[in-house]
Amino acid sequence: MITSSAPAKIILFGEHAVVYGRPALAVPVGGLRTTATVTENPAGKIWIEAPQIGLATELSALRGDHPLAAVIQGVLSALGVSVPPPFTLRVESTIPVASGLGSGAAASVAVIRALAAYLGHSLSVEQVNQLAFEIEKLHHGTPSGIDNTVIAYERPVYFVKGRPIEILEVGHPFTLVIGNTGIAAPTKQSVADVRRLWLSDQRYWESVFDEIGQLVVVARRILESGQPQLLGELMNHNHALLQKMTVSSPELDRLVEAARAAGAWGAKLSGGGRGGNMIALVPPHLAEAVAGSLKEAGAVSIFLTVLGTSDSGEGDVVQNARNMS
Numbered sequence: 001m002i003t004s005s006a007p008a009k010i011i012l013f014g015e016h017a018v019v020y021g022r023p024a025l026a027v028p029v030g031g032l033r034t035t036a037t038v039t040e041n042p043a044g045k046i047w048i049e050a051p052q053i054g055l056a057t058e059l060s061a062l063r064g065d066h067p068l069a070a071v072i073q074g075v076l077s078a079l080g081v082s083v084p085p086p087f088t089l090r091v092e093s094t095i096p097v098a099s100g101l102g103s104g105a106a107a108s109v110a111v112i113r114a115l116a117a118y119l120g121h122s123l124s125v126e127q128v129n130q131l132a133f134e135i136e137k138l139h140h141g142t143p144s145g146i147d148n149t150v151i152a153y154e155r156p157v158y159f160v161k162g163r164p165i166e167i168l169e170v171g172h173p174f175t176l177v178i179g180n181t182g183i184a185a186p187t188k189q190s191v192a193d194v195r196r197l198w199l200s201d202q203r204y205w206e207s208v209f210d211e212i213g214q215l216v217v218v219a220r221r222i223l224e225s226g227q228p229q230l231l232g233e234l235m236n237h238n239h240a241l242l243q244k245m246t247v248s249s250p251e252l253d254r255l256v257e258a259a260r261a262a263g264a265w266g267a268k269l270s271g272g273g274r275g276g277n278m279i280a281l282v283p284p285h286l287a288e289a290v291a292g293s294l295k296e297a298g299a300v301s302i303f304l305t306v307l308g309t310s311d312s313g314e315g316d317v318v319q320n321a322r323n324m325s
């Protein structure tokens, strides 16, 4: 039996502009995970189970573009395995699906690692990352690659599309509350809409992306050195620019406003937008109050996570995620 797992992620700054070559900051949330387990199948089948999405079927019954079928085929062809041995793949997750927490990329990374190991191969982190990126492209059109990168490396990253990753060293604990609107919004759609805007006035939108890029560079410095109030202001600024890009929504704005009103230093949507999650940077003693205010404003799930601390002692890995719903 082979088991492998991968974390959720949140984008702290720079979503959408990252598709246009600007930097973005993202962190893994190790307390929320997807686990893939591969075991022998005595009945001689390739059997797939994913209880969270109600899936229990033979691989041959899945369409080729189903995310799990695509990732299995991707691994088999990358490893040059044309006749795979029978196996059962079980995928389980504590990451809410379709909410901007990277559940899809986490499933890809966990399955790639577990299946490759079952087939006797050990892939480097970068090989896992590249394979997961191929799957992201199938489902998201023109992804920047930030999701698969932060999840495969499981490290906070300063990410620029097409460049080797830079690990972000978080030098101070930052308390974040993550609020989920409960609205599943396809990232592909919001990315396509931003593309339409950009095509309509490239000069203007390039200047907006530049503004986001500059803000990300400052945010990185603050994450490395401390000063949460300043970071909160940058979050508010980034959210305003995302609103301009039409990727916020009344529900996201309501949660962002509720968090600020309850004392958050700053708040913004996180990920593709239109639905999914927002994040609020909070003084630790106000975390409960912010969570309560988010709940009242309609959040369907709420997690607390502290950046810059971990059980393992690695100072810059987010390992914890407390459910505050």
Ligand code: PMV
Pocket (backbone or CB within 6 Å): 011, 014, 015, 016, 017, 018, 019, 099, 100, 101, 102, 140, 142, 143, 144, 145, 146, 147, 187, 191, 270, 271, 272, 273
């Ligand atoms: O919706 P998410 O959390 O998968 O985030 C996507 C981030 C975007 O910048 C909107 C798209 C991308 O590929 O980088």
